Amino acid sequence: MTLHWEQVVVDANDPVTLGRWWAEALGWVVVDDDDEEFEIRSAPERLPSILFIRVDDPRVVKNRLHLDFRPETGQAAEVDRLLALGARRADVGQGEQSWVVLADPEGNEFCVLSARH
Template sequence: MALEWEQTVVDARDPAALGSWWAQALGWVVVNGSPQEYEIRPSPERLPGLLFVPVADPKVAKNRLHLDFRPADQAAEVARLLAHGARRADIGQGGDVTWVVLADPEDNEFCVLGSR
């Protein structure tokens, strides 16, 4: 039996706002703009996507799952994401690492990796 990875689900206080933020950050397209199931993908037919769904509870701890991104230019990408509304996050990564931990507007951590 084979499984196809359809999407990653992200709990959000404001699914449309957070989904829109990620769509702009990644250059992805919105395939479902519903405030109850706001879905973005790299292109309409390409998987996996990110699906943002509403939750009332605030985020209270470090993510158990996070996304890693490897840009061509780490410093430029970190600067772009910070200007877009991300913030630096400390999850105990220490000072001598090759990645940068950021958080989106709802404090979901993600990493911007260095070059290979």
């Protein structure tokens, strides 16, 4: 049996707003614009996707799973761009590291890595 990675599912209070934020942050396209399930992909026919689904309960603890991104333009410039889009810096106890922890508008943590050596 072989498994193929289809999507990452993100619980969201507002799937449309959060999905549009991530689409802009990643430069991805919207493939399903629904109030309850909002899906984005790097290209219309390309997987995996990120699917944002509506949940009513708020997130109360640190995410158990997060995404790491390695920018093409340099870490500092990418962090500045994401902060300007509405991300915020997050402290998850990481201390001084080579990566920067940010949170999206609903508080989901993600990391912006430094350049590969």
